[in-house]
Amino acid sequence: MSFAVEDGETVLAAGLRQHLALPFGCQSGGCGSCRVRLTAGAVAYPFAPPALSQAEIDAGYILMCLARSQSDLTLELHQPPQLDELRPRKLPSRVLSKRMLSHDVIELRLKLPKGDALRYLPGQYLDILLDDGRRRSFSIANAPNGETLELHLRVAPGGKFARWVLDEMPDKAILRLEAPLGAFYIREDSSRPILIMAGGTGFSPAKAMLEDLLPRAAQRRVHLFWGGRAQADLYLDAEVRAWAARYPQFRYSPVLAEPDAGWAGEAGFVHEALLRAYPSLSGYEVYLCGPPAMVQAGKRAFLAAGLDADHLFYDSFDYAFETWPQLG
Numbered sequence: 001m002s003f004a005v006e007d008g009e010t011v012l013a014a015g016l017r018q019h020l021a022l023p024f025g026c027q028s029g030g031c032g033s034c035r036v037r038l039t040a041g042a043v044a045y046p047f048a049p050p051a052l053s054q055a056e057i058d059a060g061y062i063l064m065c066l067a068r069s070q071s072d073l074t075l076e077l078h079q080p081p082q083l084d085e086l087r088p089r090k091l092p093s094r095v096l097s098k099r100m101l102s103h104d105v106i107e108l109r110l111k112l113p114k115g116d117a118l119r120y121l122p123g124q125y126l127d128i129l130l131d132d133g134r135r136r137s138f139s140i141a142n143a144p145n146g147e148t149l150e151l152h153l154r155v156a157p158g159g160k161f162a163r164w165v166l167d168e169m170p171d172k173a174i175l176r177l178e179a180p181l182g183a184f185y186i187r188e189d190s191s192r193p194i195l196i197m198a199g200g201t202g203f204s205p206a207k208a209m210l211e212d213l214l215p216r217a218a219q220r221r222v223h224l225f226w227g228g229r230a231q232a233d234l235y236l237d238a239e240v241r242a243w244a245a246r247y248p249q250f251r252y253s254p255v256l257a258e259p260d261a262g263w264a265g266e267a268g269f270v271h272e273a274l275l276r277a278y279p280s281l282s283g284y285e286v287y288l289c290g291p292p293a294m295v296q297a298g299k300r301a302f303l304a305a306g307l308d309a310d311h312l313f314y315d316s317f318d319y320a321f322e323t324w325p326q327l328g
């Protein structure tokens, strides 16, 4: 397929204008969802692409949302087979339930409009569209069931939307969404063993992936490393331990940065725990999700440990766009 890019237009804007189903998320260089490999041609950026590590740049990756073409370009893009059903669209949802999963994580369950099943791949995320035109991104925490969406919201100090949900949201509130977004989903055309590293509510997309994958893919080995400060941050630890007991292909390593007294598990940075278990990552497929600092540290360390950039996928839980003053 080919498409034309106007002068000054980003590659992503040009593709979307011509109705191509391209992967994207933040549109501001932060999330890496629009990462594709450039196999020929040259692009220019307004500033260094924030989501890309040097190793990804060296491997030929560009961010379509920032890149402007300097010549004809040839791009290599992973497209899921269900591409046409996965175009992002706007739709309303009704809040079904809200409960605390831990001292600072809310589980929100949303009901989709009847007869309007939203298609998405486990791991993808949605944007909540706020009344003032702002957006908030949250990963979908359940595998598709045609009726409900589950979200895990961390209530950060000063966080506007999650605080509103906690303190002020009316029962049965209607929330407007745009979904599905992002390119964080399990590559089914690969048979490599999967390592997933999640930090805090980065468990949310991992949960959707695992709920979908574990019951139907007994041959694909998966090891989840879930990091938190203390045990209370691993807010569904018991459920994940139950999966590890039920599915022989699945292993689970919880990792605490500030272990509680008596903790017998892994301690320290979660990416270092993963590297202790897998010092060489060639031959693996790695999925990272959670706080930006954790994703950046993991990307750097894993590529240095021999991971092929083509088998590295991530969702960096950046703050909403207006908290990025340097890019505004």
Ligand SMILES: Cc1cc2nc3c(=O)[nH]c(=O)nc-3n(C[C@H](O)[C@H](O)[C@H](O)COP(=O)(O)OP(=O)(O)OC[C@H]3O[C@@H](n4cnc5c(N)ncnc54)[C@H](O)[C@@H]3O)c2cc1C
Residues within 6 Å of the ligand: 025, 026, 031, 125, 136, 137, 138, 139, 140, 152, 153, 154, 155, 156, 157, 158, 159, 160, 161, 162, 163, 182, 201, 202, 204, 205, 315, 316, 317, 318, 319, 320, 322, 323, 324, 325
């Ligand atoms: C693809 C993607 C998926 C995500 N999935 C999830 C998820 O599943 N669960 C989840 O909990 N989060 C997720 N996030 C992160 C979430 O979207 C952001 O943290 C979002 O900002 C939360 O909205 P809020 O209104 O609650 O907090 P906000 O009002 O946006 O504030 C968030 C944090 O930013 C700080 N902040 C505010 N303004 C500034 C500023 N100017 N400079 C520096 N810091 C500032 C606040 O103090 C607070 O700690 C995801 C993000 C992305 C990009």
Ligand code: FES
Residues within 6 Å of the ligand: 024, 025, 026, 027, 028, 029, 030, 031, 032, 033, 034, 035, 051, 063, 064, 065, 066
């Ligand atoms: S859409 Fe390009 S980095 Fe987020």
